[in-house]
Amino acid sequence: MRDFLPAEKNRRERVLAVIRERYRAHGFDEIETPVMEEYGRLHSGIGGDNEKLAFNVLKRGLDSEAIAAAADDLSALTDLGLRYDLTVPLARFYATNRGRLPSVFRSIQIAPVWRAERPQKGRYRQFVQCDIDIIGDASARAEAELAVATLDALDALGLEGGSIRINDRRALEWMLDSFGFSVEERPSVLITIDKLDKLGYEGVVAEMRARGVTATAVDAFEAFGLRPMTMEYHPYGERQIRKALPDGAPDDIVAHLVGIGTAVAATRLAQSEIGDLPLVFDPFLVRGMGYYTGTIFELAHPSVAYSLGGGGRYDGMIGGFLGQDVPAVGFSLGFERLVDLLDAGHDAASPAIVLVHDRDVPIGELLALKTALIGEGSRVRLEERTKNLKALLERAASDGYAAFATVVAGATRDQLEIKSLD
Template structure:
């Protein structure tokens, strides 16, 4: 959990403003949910490994004896917890307010979440998530809207050239079934497959054998991974998808993925579709039931966000299935890439005044500049004027003026 100095906070808010503006332009509406949810809701088996990282809140009024009696059962000690993502709170929100929302609800959530991570570079215990979700639309239009809004937001932040890796959990399940992996083994098999880009086909096959996976299934999967592939370029579409899957992929799944690409291409107005089908894209959230999405950019080797379809989650709270799909931009990663983005265009002025300038004159100068649209800070002149101005520049100020008693006009000079 981190503090942010003024310049860092300004940069973060500038990036957040762009994200909000782009999301709203695409028809999404912002909501807000509490930072805490009920313990049972956060630990309902929907958050995968994130549930293990949740910060739980001790029940009020427990005495030492009650704590000792329940020490082996966290559920008896806690009734609330800090949210570890924004998807579980959204599902609860929709179940609570469905009657007040449109049939197809497009939501924005931009807020901090908390996980008891082991702190390291790029991993924090408190971080901001920027989520957009569409609830109530089972068609490929929903995924296309999310992809277009996300890519447009990336462009608006000066990170054009982004693309989205895409897969479908149903295609993964079908593929594993075709190879012969039993349903009970799927969670462990998927964990290993997710390492394919790190340890390669041989490493994946070896780890699957170490896990005790069915040998015939491992052999079939390994043969598929190392099969000869014709070196030809196929843009995103049915041919690319079918070539990446074993023969006989279900038409319904392929058509859904193709439809997303066609809609994105139409929206982006380009023949080159910024989607890449990856049959081994897993993502760790156990609640995904269909499409899986992951945001990539050529400037970095890691993902900048991701999401997917989670049609089964809201039904856990509502008692009936409701289609839902969401996408989350990795704000903490994005903000570092746009750290040098230009300021928001508003003049930010430091008035460096002598000690004898009357307060009334200072306030009058400041008020006039504010009225003209500037942001203004008053600073008493010090012997080390250079250090004062350097600090102001680091805080995002763009100009300064020296103020003496009785001065009518101020000469604004740029802060280099």
């Protein structure tokens, strides 16, 4: 968990403002949920490995005897926990407020979450998630809307050229079944396949053999990966998807994936070919969350080797609260990673000026000048002149201020000479 100095906090808020603005432009509405949820919801088996990282809250009023008696039963000791993601709270929120929401609900959630991670570079115990979700739409349009809004937000942040890798958990399960992996083996096999970027195909095959899973299934997986391939390029669409899967892939799954591309293509009016789309079908994209039931995706950018976000369809989660399934799909931006990629810069929409004044300038004059500049749309800080003016201005620049003016007694607004700090 981290402190943020003014310049870093300013940068984070500017990035958040851009993301919010673009998501709202695409018809999503922001909601807010409590930082804590009931223990049973957070540990219902839908959160995958994140459930093991939850910070749990001890029940109030327990004495030492009660604590000792329940030491081996965490659920008897705790009744609440800090949220480890925003999807479980959203499912509870929708189930609670469904009668007051539209039939197709498009939500924005931007808020901190907490996980008991082992502290290391890029992994924090408190971090911000930026989620958009569509609840109530089972069609490919929902995934397409999420993709278009996410890529638009990335472009607005100055990170043009992003793309989205797409797969479907149903296609992945079908493929493992066609190779011959048993249902019991598949969770561990998926964990190994998820290491494909790090281990390579041969490394994944070697780890599968070391795990002792069905040998004939591993042979089939290896043969599929080493099958002869032509160098021809297939744009995103049915041909690319079927070429990337074993023969006989289910038509309904392929049609849904193709429908996403068709819908995204309709938003890019200047492009006539689906191949121009920033979409790539990846049959070995896994994503580890256990609640995904269909489409899954990850956001990629050529400047980095890691993903900048991801998500998927979780049609079964809300049914656990309502007693009936409701289609749902979401996408989460990796906010902390995005912030690290972006330059600090200045907030061009709100000029930031430091007024450096002599000690003898009356406070009334200073506040009058400050008020006049604020009225013009500027952000203003008062600083008394020091012997080391250079250090004062460097600190102001590091805090996000872009200009300064010196103030002497009797100065008027028209007499101020505003100079750049660059």
